[in-house]
Amino acid sequence: MDVMLELLDRDCIVAGLTDAARAGLSQLEVYPVLDSTNSYLLSKVHEDWPSGSVCLAEQQQAGRGRQGRSWLSPFAAGLAGSLLWRFPVSAAALSGLSLATGIAVARTLRQIGVTEVGLKWPNDVWWRGRKLGGILLESGGKAGAFYVVAGVGLNVALPKSQAIAIDQPWVDLAEILGVDRLSRNSLAALLISELIETFARFQHSGFTDLAAEWACFDRVAGQPVRLNLPNTPVIGTARGVDATGALLLETADGRITPYIGGEISLRIAR
Structure with missing residues (x-):
């Protein structure tokens, strides 16, 4: 199936945010190509970029997963982005944040009709046992001034010729939803909204309030x-x-x- 994909449009994405997310968004930057959205935001941490800074890229040339693994990111074939958040707490208080990020992603996918989305501890997004997306959190700082950059990658419509490089069972949204056009701008707006609202909630309540919801997605x-x-x-x-x-x-x-x-x-x- 040939899937027609729209390019990311900043204004369109901002217009699609929830009111709470729009209030929590500090800035949104969209690039055609970056090495990595996580690396880009990490480079801005010491420029005092605030919580709620988001970066999206049509293509990552050096996208990363956990433990140094590469993340395939063909141009406009997925959704790759990162969120910077600053926490006035110590690193120990952020235990479970990777799982909370997964919950935000799963909620987003359910909203667009992915009914069998699941999460594999600690940071893989699955559908029927195949990988649909991944999460990478990178952090630093000190007690009282800790920062986290949360990166999310989702397969939207991967070209089969390039996807042969993936070394595990995978799936994309085009196959799951069976559609020939997906609005990546709507998907980006939903995802950013869920991430910002989840991080704001986590900052006040931690993972405890989310543990029961994790169980609903736990595969x-x-x-x-x-x-x-x-x-x-x-x-x-x-x-x-x-x-x-x-x-x-x-x-x-x-x-x-x-x-x-x-x-x-x-x-x-x-």
Whole structure:
């Protein structure tokens, strides 16, 4: 199916924001090509760019996922963007923010009709076991002045000739929705609105209020999993997450241990 895609238009996106998101948006920049929207906003942190700064790019030439993985980003074939947020707290208070970001993405996808969207802890967006999108949070600062740049990448209509480079099962919105035209501007407005409203809520309440909603999207709970830790893998059964967003893993001896993000990677055991 040939999918017609519109180019991103800043004014159109701003017009589509919710009132709360428009109030929380400090600035929105849209570029044809960037190395990485995350890298771009990270370079602006020390220029005192405020919370609510958003950057979108039609194409990323060096898009990144977790643990240094590359993220395929053909021109106008996906949606790639990042949000800068400053938190007047310590890093420890932000546990679960990656999961909260995933919830914002899942809410967005449900609004456009993706009924079977799921989340794989801590930051993959799935549909029927295939990867639809990913999330990358990068942060820094000190207690009382901590910043986070949250990057989101979604597959909208990937050219099959380029998608062969993806090393795992994948899917895009064109296939899921079965349409030949997708409004990336409407999608961007919905996503930015959800991200800004979710981050504002998280700043006041943390992840505790979102844990129950995470369970609705969790596609790992109850599955046998393998956690590849820096020194040794751990095998067990996923039992959801706790109030901090840590993965709860039950091992063969019946003990349940929480594991927080960082460089932990998760693979569903086969």
